[in-house]
Amino acid sequence: MLIDNLRKGFPVLEQYTYLNTAASGPLSEKVWEFRQDHDMDFLIKASLLKEKMGDVLTEVRESVGQFFHCAPNRVALIPNFSYGFNSVLESLDKPKKILLVKGDYPSINWPVESRDFEVVYAEMGENFESNIIEKIEKEKPYFFAFSIVQYINGVKLSIDFLKKLKEQFPDLILMADGTQYVGTEDFNFDDSGIDIVISSCYKWMNAGYGNGFMLFNESIQGKLSPKNLGFGSLQGKYKAHEGNFIGKFEPGHYDTLNFGSLKVAIDLMNEIGMQIIQNKINALKKMARYRFAGAGLLEEWTLERAEFSSLFNIKGDEKLFNQLRGEGIITSLRGNGIRISIHYFNSEKDLDHLFKILKI
Incomplete structure (x- = not known):
């Protein structure tokens, strides 16, 4: 499966810059189709x-x-x-x-x-x-x-x-x-x-x-x-x-x-392959961490850790959260900041949209 095709099965990505998998992962068309067929059979x-x-x-x-x-x-x-x-x-x-x-x-x-x-x-x-x-x-x-x-x-x-x-x-x-x-x-x-x-x-x-x-x-x-x-x-x-x-x-x-x-x-x-998924996540999370760190948006001690996930908490308040939402960027307020979570179906374009609004 081509990398560019990874996002095609998730319709929510056509409406939003969805950086909120840590709250709720979007449903794929394949899962939705199974559910439709299943309940029709049950009916x-x-x-x-x-x-x-x-x-x-x-x-x-x-x-x-x-x-x-x-x-x-x-x-x-x-x-x-x-x-x-x-x-x-x-x-x-x-x-x-x-x-x-x-x-x-x-x-x-x-x-x-x-x-x-x-x-x-x-x-x-x-x-x-x-x-x-x-x-x-x-x-x-x-x-x-x-x-x-x-x-x-x-x-x-x-x-x-x-x-x-x-x-x-x-x-x-x-x-x-x-x-x-x-x-x-x-x-x-x-x-x-x-x-x-x-x-x-x-x-x-x-x-x-x-x-x-x-x-x-x-x-x-x-x-x-x-x-x-x-x-x-x-x-x-x-x-x-x-x-x-x-x-x-x-x-x-x-x-x-x-x-x-x-x-x-x-x-x-x-079908996609976990190695492809893992590689895609790794590429995006490194890009995000580099930009967040350069802008001073992350806790300093977390930057010293060699291994890190694709889930970040950036400095920001409810005003910034609402601004992001107004621009179609879906995130979560967690702890003292805004939680950004990046999955394999996200893209550099998604991150560029976020960086633009954050002005970093």
Whole structure:
């Protein structure tokens, strides 16, 4: 697929300079067409369509597993990150000590803080990785729950760092929110050192709302005791004969519309190629960072980090945010600034439009 054609399947790009995937990824025409066809089939066939629900979900599970390099019997399908994360927290037999990142995504920190866990925090800043290691050495937490990419400023914990962290602290359970990360680069879960990745897929996967996944490493089953159970827990391949572990994260009837959308979104990314997607994002994010940094729009400490995401928080207020919106540039107000997020379907022309309004 030609690079110039990457944006053609996203009609929103014809109306706006869309730099807001970190808030909500736009729907592609291919996903929309699948959803139209699916609901037409449901309208006409009713239960006859739903009789194939198990086969559809199996295909989705296998597609997710293949895409992220994780065996399908260790993939659980969930409606969103928060559902999966809360399910894991409820799977711990007794309160544990958990390490969090101060200022991390509320859907990570709030559920932990609302339970009887002993909570310790690592400070985000210029010594981010060192702060994490020091806290682990001092506090010896059972879990470290964190975002791979921070939702406000785009600060990224590299997969290499996380892999080394697991090697240094093999008993520490690493549980990552991948919602602001998956879909931006090729991710090999089994080679990452992470024990559990949980993600919603409505952002960088462009799969719409109501679908997500959990990836488990092979050793995690004995450390969790999931308690959810329902009719869906035993339905379909990879469940009953696997001791019902992933089934306990899938207790109910699932919507083939939403999960089928995830498979179509993955098929589209496979068709383009993750290396092409990754290269395109890398080129655009380097260009953006260079211009933002030159204009003094970024926090100084973030500029010293070798690895960074395509999500930036630039200095700006509501007045500037509204000015950008008035020029058709879609962003988000987050923290003390304006969040800019760049995906593979964006272009140099999009960035030039932004730079022009920012006068940088």
